[in-house]
Every structure is written in C-alpha cells, then in structure tokens.
Amino acid sequence: xxxxxxxxxxxxxxxxxxxxxxxxxxxxxxxxxxxxxxxxxxxxxxxxxxxxxxxxxxxxxxxxxxxxxxxxxxxxxxxxxxxxxxxxxxxxxxxxxxxxxxxxxxxxxxxxxxxxxxxxxxxxxxxxxxxxxxxxxxxxxxxxxxxxxxxxxxxxxxxxxxxxxxxxxxxxxxxxxxxxxxxxxxxxxxxxxxxxxxxxxxxxxxxxxxxxxxxxxx
Amino acid sequence: xxxxxxxxxxxxxxxxxxxxxxxxxxxxxxxxxxxxxxxxxxxxxxxxxxxxxxxxxxxxxxxxxxxxxxxxxxxxxxxxxxxxxxxxxxxxxxxxxxxxxxxxxxxxxxxxxxxxxxxxxxxxxxxxxxxxxxxxxxxxxxxxxxxxxxxxxxxxxxxxxxxxxxxxxxxxxxxxxxxxxxxxxxxxxxxxxxxxxxxxxxxxx
Numbered sequence: 229x230x231x232x233x234x235x236x237x238x239x240x241x242x243x244x245x246x247x248x249x250x251x252x253x254x255x256x257x258x259x260x261x262x263x264x265x266x267x268x269x270x271x272x273x274x275x276x277x278x279x280x281x282x283x284x285x286x287x288x289x290x291x292x293x294x295x296x297x298x299x300x301x302x303x304x305x306x307x308x309x310x311x312x313x314x315x316x317x318x319x320x321x322x323x324x325x326x327x328x329x330x331x332x333x334x335x336x337x338x339x340x341x342x343x344x345x346x347x348x349x350x351x352x353x354x355x356x357x358x359x360x361x362x363x364x365x366x367x368x369x370x371x372x373x374x375x376x377x378x379x380x381x382x383x384x385x386x387x388x389x390x391x392x393x394x395x396x397x398x399x400x401x402x403x404x405x406x407x408x409x410x411x412x413x414x415x416x417x418x419x420x421x422x423x424x425x426x427x428x429x430x431x432x433x434x435x436x437x438x439x440x441x442x443x444x445x446x
Numbered sequence: 447x448x449x450x451x452x453x454x455x456x457x458x459x460x461x462x463x464x465x466x467x468x469x470x471x472x473x474x475x476x477x478x479x480x481x482x483x484x485x486x487x488x489x490x491x492x493x494x495x496x497x498x499x500x501x502x503x504x505x506x507x508x509x510x511x512x513x514x515x516x517x518x519x520x521x522x523x524x525x526x527x528x529x530x531x532x533x534x535x536x537x538x539x540x541x542x543x544x545x546x547x548x549x550x551x552x553x554x555x556x557x558x559x560x561x562x563x564x565x566x567x568x569x570x571x572x573x574x575x576x577x578x579x580x581x582x583x584x585x586x587x588x589x590x591x592x593x594x595x596x597x598x599x600x601x602x603x604x605x606x607x608x609x610x611x612x613x614x615x616x617x618x619x620x621x622x623x624x625x626x627x628x629x630x631x632x633x634x635x636x637x638x639x640x641x642x643x644x645x646x647x648x649x650x651x
Contacts, residue, residue, distance in 0.1 A: 346575045
C-alpha cells in the first residue's frame with residue numbers, strides 16, 4: 229500500500245484485480261477448491277443454479293463486509309463461531325426471501341440453501357481476506373469470488389440441462405430445433421450427480437491447459 | 447430394529463453423503479492425499495455426526511417445530527420457530543466440535559496432534575450440517591432412527607474418503623495428462639466411483 233492509502237480510488241488497479249482475479253487465476257472452484265459441495269448438487273438445471281449463485285453472491289458480499297467491520301473486535305479463539313453466526317443470519321434472510329418469492333426453486337434447492345452457511349467458499353474468503361482487509365476491499369473480494377463461483381455453476385448447468393434435458397431455462401431448445409425427428413436422444417446420464425463432477429473436471433482440464441501456471445507439481 | 451438397520455445401510459450406500467449429495471467435498475479433497483489423514487478425519491466426522499444429528503433432532507422436535515413447545519405450556523401450541531433452525535443447528539455443531547476437541551485433547555493427545563487443524567474445521571464441513579438438515583427434511587420418527595441415520599452417514603463418508611485416498615496413493619505411479627494432475631483427475635475418479643455407487647440405487651429397503 230502507498231502512503232495515500234485513504235485517497236485510493238474506488239476502482240484502482242488493485243481493486244479491479246480483486247474483482248477480476250477470481251474469474252481465472254484464482255477461481256474459487258477450480259483453483260482454490262472451495263464451495264464444491266453445492267456447486268455440484270444444484271447444477272442439473274439453469275434456474276436453480278442462477279438463484280443459488282445470486283444467493284451466494286449476496287451472502288458473501290454482505291458477510292465479508294460485516295466481518296471486515298468487526299475484524300478488530302473478534303477474539304481470535306472464537307472467530308469461527310462469530311463468523312458462523314453472521315453467515316447463518318444472512319442465510320436465514322436469504323432463505324426467507326426465496327421462500328416468499330420463488331417458492332418452487334426454493335423447494336428444488338432444498339437443504340442446499342442452508343448449506344450456504346457451511347459453503348467453504350464463504351468461510352474461506354472471510355478467513356483469508358475480510359479478517360485482514362477494510363470493508364470496501366472485502367466487498368469487492370466477496371462479489372468477485374461470488375460471481376466467479378456463479379459463472380462455473382452456470383456453465384456446468386448449461387451443459388447439463390442442454391445435453392441431459394434438451395432445454396435451457398425450461399425452454400425446449402432441442403425440440404424447437406427439430407433434432408428429435410432426426411433421431412437425436414437426450415443423454416439422461418448428464419442429469420445424474422456424478423456427471424457434474426466430470427463436467428467440472430473438464431472445465432479444470434481446459435482452464436489449466438490454457439493457463440499452464442496452474443498445473444500442479446508432484 | 448430392522449427399520450434401524452435399514453436406515454443405517456441406506457445412509458451408507460444409497461444416500462452416501464459424498465457420492466449421492468457431494469457433501470463435505472472440500473475436506474474430502476483436502477485430506478484424501480494419504481489414507482492415514484483420511485482415516486483420522488473420517489473417524490472424527492463419524493463421531494461428530496453421530497452426536498449432532500440426535501441432538502439436533504431433539505432440538506427440532508422439542509423446541510423448533512410448530513407446536514413443539516407444548517410440553518412447556520399449552521399456550522405455545524401456535525409458536526413456530528422452524529425458521530431459526532439453521533442458526534440453532536450450526537450453533538449446536540460448533541459447540542459440539544469444540545467439546546469433542548477438548549475431550550480428544552485431554553484423553554487422546556496422540557490422536558489430537560494427528561488430526562491437527564482438521565478437527566476444528568469439522569464445524570464447517572458441509573456433511574455435518576447437511577446431516578442435520580436431511581434429518582429435518584426426511585422427518586425421522588424416533589431419536590433412534592435419527593441416530594442410525596447420523597452414524598450411517600458418517601460411516602459412508604469415512605468409506606468414501608478411504609476409497610479415494612487409497613486410489614490417490616496409487617495414482618502417483620500413473621501417467622496423468624499434466625493439466626489434469628491432482629484436482630482434475632480426482633474429480634473424474636470421484637465421478638466414476640459415484641456412477642458405481644449408483645448401482646445401489648435399485649435396492650429397496
């Protein structure tokens with residue numbers, strides 16, 4: 229940090245980095261390996277995936293800001309419990325909002341809304357970032373990581389819904405294109421849970437061959 | 447009794463925490479490099495699940511459910527606190543993990559140092575909270591059923607972690623494409639194991 233820390237522009241280069249890095253070289257799912265659990269379970273269709281991404285972005289940005297505001301007051305020994313309480317409160321709010329406005333999606337997501345609490349991505353970013361950084365930076369970090377998490381979710385669910393169900397956001401794409409008459413069949417396998425893992429593995433493969441610096445050494 | 451065994455077997459194989467629901471994937475990927483650490487964390491997860499699911503079951507049926515408070519006073523029959531369940535469950539889990547940590551530290555110091563950082567991190571393992579939330583969603587009838595479910599899920603998690611750790615130890619000697627090394631190949635293997643586990647789905651219990 230330079231000496232004119234307090235005058236740093238809202239979107240200085242460093243701050244833009246906080247938003248952009250998670251998209252590729254520091255992606256929460258494919259590089260930091262955080263938040264896998266929910267990423268895989270709710271990617272059968274686009275709609276729940278989008279709702280889930282929005283919920284995670286909101287919870288994460290707010291949780292980051294709140295813990296960052298409290299960072300100098302939290303005793304080190306009980307910090308995990310404090311973080312859990314903050315996140316759990318936010319998740320209850322999100323859950324109630326979802327139940328009120330998009331009830332059917334909230335039913336599909338079932339326990340996974342609650343599991344945002346223990347989504348490692350949120351705890352991981354609080355631990356690693358917002359406990360040591362001012363609120364605005366933490367906010368950007370939360371949004372950046374939330375968006376890149378959502379991006380992977382949407383890519384995975386795009387392929388799973390298109391190949392497995394022949395629809396996109398419940399719109400029957402394949403049927404409209406008339407592929408069924410040509411003898412095309414949906415691959416029901418894509419709807420099964422294990423295929424999510426394999427799609428993510430393919431994304432990791434593609435990303436790492438584009439960015440060799442990410443390849444793991446033995 | 448037979449019912450309890452059914453729930454137990456079902457939660458190990460058919461509703462396996464990892465292969466069917468992907469819960470606890472983060473720590474699963476982190477500790478599965480060697481069988482030894484996998485075993486340690488697997489046992490700890492099983493232990494915590496076996497305690498927290500029944501405790502949260504009592505909390506759910508005695509306090510949080512609609513009309514659950516009638517054992518205190520009949521006038522509470524309209525009170526519905528179930529929206530508080532997330533925060534109550536996670537508080538119980540965090541407290542239990544702290545307790546387990548202290549007990550293990552006092553009575554089994556060797557195990558304590560072997561588990562190291564993983565023990566406190568169990569609090570944020572999705573499979574623990576997931577266990578409690580599934581217990582709530584599936585509405586088990588008795589505390590015995592809830593315990594059988596918690597214990598079975600824990601054993602299922604342990605089994606999955608041991609299997610992948612054993613495979614990963616062998617994987618060192620094979621030629622994996624460089625970009626798939628480590629994380630990528632682990633995902634694919636987990637996916638294949640998941641497909642194998644799906645063959646249990648046909649079993650009706």
